[in-house]
Amino acid sequence: MGVTCHVVLIETSGNQSFIFETTKRRENVGASELIYRLERWTRDALRDEFPGFDPDWRIIDGRDAQLLVAAAGGGKVVVRDPGRGRALVSRVTARALREAPGLDVCGVVGERFDWEGIHREADRPPVSLLARRCREVHEALPRVRADRPGPASRFPRIPIVDECAASGLPAHDVITEGEGPRSRQPRARPSLAKREARDAGFRRLADNAEISKEKLERIADHLEGVPDWVAVVHADGNSLGHLFTDLGTAGGGDTPSGSDTPGGSDAAVHSDSSEHSDSPASDGSPTSDRYADALGPFSKAVDACTVRAFRVALAHCKQVLPHGHDVDGEVPVLPLVLGGDDLTVICTGSVALAFTEAYLVAFEEATRDHPDIRQQAPDGLTACAGVAVVKPHFPFSAAYDLAEELTKEAKKTVKRYSVPHGPSADGSVDDPVDGSAAPDTPSAAPGGARQSRSRTRIRPRASAFSFHVLYDSGGSDPAHLRDRMRVAPGAADIAAEPDPSRRRELRALLYAQPYVVTRDMREPWTLGRHWDDLARRVAALTATVDPAAGTDTSRTGASRTGASGTGIDPTAGADDRKLPASQMHDLREALFSGRDAADGRFRQLLARYRDRGLDLFAGPGSPNGLGSRGSSDVPDSSGARDGSGARDGSAAGTVAAGGDESLFWRISDQGLLDGQPGQVIEPPVTGLLDAMNAVHLMGDLPDRHNHTRRHDRHHLPAGADGEPTTTGASA
Numbered sequence: 012m013g014v015t016c017h018v019v020l021i022e023t024s025g026n027q028s029f030i031f032e033t034t035k036r037r038e039n040v041g042a043s044e045l046i047y048r049l050e051r052w053t054r055d056a057l058r059d060e061f062p063g064f065d066p067d068w069r070i071i072d073g074r075d076a077q078l079l080v081a082a083a084g085g086g087k088v089v090v091r092d093p094g095r096g097r098a099l100v101s102r103v104t105a106r107a108l109r110e111a112p113g114l115d116v117c118g119v120v121g122e123r124f125d126w127e128g129i130h131r132e133a134d135r136p137p138v139s140l141l142a143r144r145c146r147e148v149h150e151a152l153p154r155v156r157a158d159r160p161g162p163a164s165r166f167p168r169i170p171i172v173d174e175c176a177a178s179g180l181p182a183h184d185v186i187t188e189g190e191g192p193r194s195r196q197p198r199a200r201p202s203l204a205k206r207e208a209r210d211a212g213f214r215r216l217a218d219n220a221e222i223s224k225e226k227l228e229r230i231a232d233h234l235e236g237v238p239d240w241v242a243v244v245h246a247d248g249n250s251l252g253h254l255f256t257d258l259g260t261a262g263g264g265d266t267p268s269g270s271d272t273p274g275g276s277d278a279a280v281h282s283d284s285s286e287h288s289d290s291p292a293s294d295g296s297p298t299s300d301r302y303a304d305a306l307g308p309f310s311k312a313v314d315a316c317t318v319r320a321f322r323v324a325l326a327h328c329k330q331v332l333p334h335g336h337d338v339d340g341e342v343p344v345l346p347l348v349l350g351g352d353d354l355t356v357i358c359t360g361s362v363a364l365a366f367t368e369a370y371l372v373a374f375e376e377a378t379r380d381h382p383d384i385r386q387q388a389p390d391g392l393t394a395c396a397g398v399a400v401v402k403p404h405f406p407f408s409a410a411y412d413l414a415e416e417l418t419k420e421a422k423k424t425v426k427r428y429s430v431p432h433g434p435s436a437d438g439s440v441d442d443p444v445d446g447s448a449a450p451d452t453p454s455a456a457p458g459g460a461r462q463s464r465s466r467t468r469i470r471p472r473a474s475a476f477s478f479h480v481l482y483d484s485g486g487s488d489p490a491h492l493r494d495r496m497r498v499a500p501g502a503a504d505i506a507a508e509p510d511p512s513r514r515r516e517l518r519a520l521l522y523a524q525p526y527v528v529t530r531d532m533r534e535p536w537t538l539g540r541h542w543d544d545l546a547r548r549v550a551a552l553t554a555t556v557d558p559a560a561g562t563d564t565s566r567t568g569a570s571r572t573g574a575s576g577t578g579i580d581p582t583a584g585a586d587d588r589k590l591p592a593s594q595m596h597d598l599r600e601a602l603f604s605g606r607d608a609a610d611g612r613f614r615q616l617l618a619r620y621r622d623r624g625l626d627l628f629a630g631p632g633s634p635n636g637l638g639s640r641g642s643s644d645v646p647d648s649s650g651a652r653d654g655s656g657a658r659d660g661s662a663a664g665t666v667a668a669g670g671d672e673s674l675f676w677r678i679s680d681q682g683l684l685d686g687q688p689g690q691v692i693e694p695p696v697t698g699l700l701d702a703m704n705a706v707h708l709m710g711d712l713p714d715r716h717n718h719t720r721r722h723d724r725h726h727l728p729a730g731a732d733g734e735p736t737t738t739g740a741s742a
Contacts, residue, residue: 013128016070018121018141019096020148021103022085023049024156025115027245027355027415030347031408032113033177033202036231036357037213039407041205043347044212045111046084049103052110053086054078056102060095070126071300079145079303080310083350087145089303096120112165113180113201117156121148126299141299142258149252166199175199216346219318220325226341233338233359234345236403240360240480240707243407244367245414246374246396248352249422249471251313254388258305308383313352313392316377316384321349321356323373328362331710336361352394355411360400364478365710367396368542371474371528393471393529395421398478399487400708409487416489417477421525425471427691428536428682473532475525480704496521496700499605501675504695519606519675519695526701536680536691539631539698548702549709551624554589589623599703602674606695610673617672628699630676674699 023029023046030042057064061076068074070089079087086103090096100118107116121144128140166180173182175198182197186206198206210224217227234241328342336343336359344366348355358366371394378384379391397417399410479492500517523540533541594616601612617625675695682691 014070014091014126015123016089016091016126016141017093017096017123018079018144018148019088019090019099019118020085020121020145020152021049021053021087021100021116021118022152023114023116025162026084026348027411028408029114029162029201030355031406031411032180033205034404034407035177035202036235036345037209037228038177038202038205039347039357040212040216040231040345041207041209042114042201044208044215045114045204046348047212047215047350048111048208049084049086049107049116050081052103052106053081053088056099056106057088059102060099069300069303077303079306082310082314083348085351087148087306089141090120093120093123108165111201111204113162113199113204115156115162117152117159119148119152119155121145121151129298139298139302141302145255146252166201173197175202177202216349219321219346219349220344221322222341226339227345230338230341230343231345233343234357234403238336238343238359238361238403240363240400241403242358242360242363242398242400242708243410243414244354244356244358244363244370244396244398245411245418246354246367246370246394246476247418247422248313248374249393249395249425249474251352251392253470254392255306255309258302258309258387305387309387310351312381312383313378314350316374316381316392317352317354318349319377320370320373321346321354323377324366324370327369327373328358328366328710331362331365333361333711342366352392354396355414357407360708362708362710363398363400364476364545364705364708367398367476367478368528371396371476372530375474375529390472393425393474395425395471395474395525396476397421398476398708400478400480402481402484405481405484410481413479413481413487413489413492417479420489420493421475421477422471424525425473425475425527426683428473428534428680429471473527473529473537475527475529477524477526478705478708480708493522497694498603498609499607500695501606501610501673504606517694519697521602521697521700523696523698523701534680536678536682538678539676540678540696544698545702545705546709548627548698549705551627552588552590552595552702552706554624556587556589590620590625594620595703599700602697602700606673606675609697610675613674614672626672628674628697628702630673630697 026046029046030039033039033042054066057076057078061068064076066078068077070077070091075091075095077089079089081087088096088099090099097120100120104116104118107114124140124144126141129137130140130143131137168181174180175182176196178199178201180199180201183200184198184203185195186198186203187194188196213224213227213231217224220227325342325344328344332342342362343359344362345357346354347357354370356366374394375391377391378388381391384392395418397414397420399413399417401407401410479489481487481492497518497520500519504517504519526540526542526545527537528542598609598612598616601609613625613628617629674697676697677695678691678693680691681688683689684691
């Protein structure tokens, strides 16, 4: 046996709870700064525990410790002595208790392993033991954390003390803030620590946003109560944990040069006599060393791409921010978590979806262009996001929980339609996010038998987001909110399903989420729920009549005269919408009466408002909806349109539900059912409610379509005069 080592993992947990437990935006920034400081604490503890420590130390050179990753909220180190590893954890956690009370910091020391060893399992590619142990400590950390008291136990309420004005925790001291009788406020120790750290936090985050600290402080104050709506946006990379493990596999960044076989000719031979074995690399190459060399640059690259994507999204929002919604010329966006593949921001509701879409697209582009990421993932990385839109004084801890659940919803759908890439390098499978079941599990196609479950490696190929606007404070439980958005199926749906036990699955969904933002992702499962589709519907809802010209500009750039039969009222005012708000709200109310009632009302309105854009809300499988228009109206993967109804030129994307025009459609595509490929058929969905909720969340949509020519981000369908149309893809 060669050099034996142990992996030490130190991480924070409950970061968002720590950030959002206070109602003060400036203290949210201070909490973010305290989490960020874990990187510094880890480096300081290494220098104290290992005198003379240098970040360039390497185990292969005989050193006692090697720093693998030190980032905001986490650190990973390899040590030769497990006792010194435990001492390292103690130094970091003790400092966190002193300087960041209330922050949950925990560490774990992994099992011993041979630095030059390879982990082998039958029928799976070999993986370096360092990569294997890194995965094991990540799995062990939640168990270790659960075995000890949590942060709440540090703040007992006996003896009885006053309550913190910002967090509700027991007060530790009294501060003076502002003037008047309420200027003296009791504060808890976590609140005081966050206040002390907020200046440093504003400086760091202002640098990420490329604005001054003073402007970011004014943005924080603005978001505390000025906008009508604010949004919590949470984004997270897709299956990045498994990609990190791949850095240590022979099939990922560990393949020795000149070897076409994973792990070299000897490493590819598996032992059939045992389930797994740990042995030194037979080719003499220290695979753990290669993994360690790849891990640091890859982590830094992902972090840099997240910051870059944030800046691109911020610049994009400056172009679409409605007039009067700025703060000293800046977009009201307050970043709180910006590191690794995680992003959490608070922003004004008027650009919530515009920011989210721009960030996800920019993240894909940044990771695709970065050489350190392209080496491991040639097509770049994808991410999913959740957007919770609430009133400014709504509890932001609950808003974040909702945003996180919406992110998981988007991830599950994207993963469901991802193509398997073979077994996982370390033998594991991408389990459902956090082990929870999808809220709307699709069914297998009739006659489609589900095969036995096996471990399949999935790498999501698209970025998407889900969102929810919380109009009342009656509850923010995601499962309850989504269940309220399910209504009775149509009679045709019930008649077409011979199995009574499966008819409950036909309950129609009043949302078509998640919405895919990946530009070239035009597959049957994205039919009707791409960002472009949402933008067209929103543009149709906000389009206004031009009575002076006596014409109505159509989606193809042509003109229609405002005479009889056109649907345009010659007496309409300049600000009158082509689709009257009263009629749209009437249609919205009909949605909650069930599919048949909604479709009946829709067909009545369609007779009058078809040429005003109402036909954009017809399901893609409807006779006169997107699925039956001419070649200029249905976009394929290049932005053109054909008349088949499916984005790829086929009709495979929808399942006809019977009847004439409908607000609803059903998606059918190849996907994963219990981990196995099969034909997935989703419940009926509609895009009307999503569009109505998104009207005030996408920025100045008409200006984007009429005045900006950002063809570099999206390809807008051109009208007859070659100009982008008012209902083309949003850019």
